[in-house]
Amino acid sequence: MQSGRAHELASEYSRKQGLSNSARPWIRSGVVCCKEWKGHVREKLLRMRQQFTPTAALVLITYALYRSVAYSSYVTNFGWYSDALGYVSTIPFMAGASVGNLASGAAVLALYLKGMLKPYALKANVPLATLALTYCIVALFPQAMGNFYMLVALGLVWGVATTVATIALIELLAYGASPTVLIVQLAASSLLSAMVSLAVDGLPPMVGNALCVLIAVAVIPLLRACRRRVEPYCMAERKASFREAFKSSSTPILACAFFELITGLVNMYAYNGASSFVIVAEAPTQGMAICAVLVALFVFATNRAPNQRVVYLAVFPGVITVFLILPFFSDMLSRPISTVIYSAYVFTSMLSAYCYIVACRNAHSGVYGMAALSAIIVRVCLIVGLLLGWHFGSLSEGETFMHLSIVCVVCVYVLGMVVLLWSYRSAREKRVEVVLLPETFEESVAARADELTEEFGLTSRERDVLVGLAHGNTAASIARDLFLSTSTVQGYIKALYVKLGVNRKQQVIDLFSPKPPES
Helix, strand or coil: CHHHHHHHHHHHHHHHHCCCHHHHHHHHHHHHHHHHHHHHHHHHHHHHHHHCCHHHHHHHHHHHHHHHHHHHHHHHCCCCCCCCCHHHHCHHHHHHHHHHHHHHHHHHHHHHHCCCCCCCCCCCHHHHHHHHHHHHHHHHCHHHHCCHHHHHHHHHHHHHHHHHHHHHHHHHHHCCCCHHHHHHHHHHHHHHHHHHHHHHHCCCHHHHHHHHHHHHHHHHHHHHHHHHHCCCCCCCCHHHHHHHHHHHHHHHHHHHHHHHHHHHHHHHHHHCCCCCCCCCCCHHHHHHHHHHHHHHHHHHHHCCCCCHHHHHHHHHHHHHHHHHHHHHHHHHHHHHHHHHHHHHHHHHHHHHHHHHHHHHHHCCCCHHHHHHHHHHHHHHHHHHHHHHHHHHCCCCHHHHHHHHHHHHHHHHHHHHHHHHHHHHHHHHHHHHHHHHCCCCHHHHHHHHHHHHHHHHCCCHHHHHHHHHHHCCCCHHHHHHHHCCCHHHHHHHHHHHHHHHCCCCHHHHHHCCCCCCCCC
16 A cells, blocks of 8 residues: 555656656655655654653653752852853862762762662752752852852852752662663753753843742752652662672763863863863853753664663763863864863763663662762862862973873773773673573573563563563462552553553563574
8 A cells, every 4th residue: 555655646746747657666765765764753753752751751850950950059159150161260169069079979878888778768858958048048148158168168068969969869760761761861851951051041140049949949849759650669689789780880980080080170270370271151051952962863863772882982982082182272162162072071971870870770779879989989080180280280381281191191091991891891701601601591581571671661660570471470479579469560561561562461471482593
């Protein structure tokens, strides 16, 4: 029917244009290809819409609003610092924020490893209320904020509050969604937060600060609503799962840390007045938007999340190299280069978060520990960068250029060595697994369940029920194993049938049967 309709359209078009019969097959094939492409795009959109549940959308909006207020408070020092280059030159605030990040990150990591933080136990109400209250205090007493120690204190408050709130909100992203949905959430939240930040910047200072206060307060009930809707999850043995997650996510965390080191170096160097490099005030916001668009286009074109191995071996080294090389062309292209640099920075930060969230999910590990460890490592590198920038700012121009070149080269080569070692270890582990550890039935079922979870956007609880069905268990036995009611499990089974496009248990079991070799 489709080819017949295409033939009719081609014939009609040829008659209208006065084309010969020999041209009709070409036109017909073009019409068929166009219709197939439209159907393919429609299928992708439908599949993405099925995966992207209302809960995922609510988490996205909540995270985007929080990111916008956290970014705005960092850039403007809670609305006090109005210089266009405040993001670069407010070193006291940046130093205080780094100390606050380290202190709160270390506290969260220690509590998590001691088993004192259960799933969804980290409270973000107080940190969010602290951000809102600090905005109000700065607005009421602006004259008290103009000295070094007050800026350090403001940064300390920001660092402690945002670290705790960020980890609590990242936990919402870590469970109950496929990798594709996760990367869409991260990209879309980056774009939305950039839009909100631009809107806030376009308002009068007092109005913009008031809006930030309202956003910080509004995130509190939104976070509570998200936690009610996101399904509970089960963790493996804490220390073992944490080590497994760290092995898989050490490279992306290190890549993000290198960015922070160079960022701190450039910021302190500019603060000392030793650099002509100018960072455009809108560059961080533009970087967030550009990065979000690039990631969204990739997901739409491929209908899948980024491959982590490709990210580790190609994307991170390439982006970091660009990040390190571009400042040396600052005299010629200062303004556009700053936007490119922040696009690369946001891109690496987003992919780093994506990689360690996926690693925690695969290891059945809570995200608190890995998010806190990432914050600690990143901030340590930022402080090292600030100290290096302070040292280089006291050198002559020739010495500075030589030292900066050495630092950049060392950073690139160290990261390259880490990436190569990770690749070698990964390949070796893969060979050992194939030769010495043949896959058991349970392992093959788990691996196939992971594939179906990513393909059809199943939640973590739906995956558990799917594994039970693959073993031929009844709803009652699955309910006993998962400590749920039978009616709840039956609801999950119905949802699974809809997502998988089946209508009985045998069809689910068939999805786990090995495919016959192709002749």
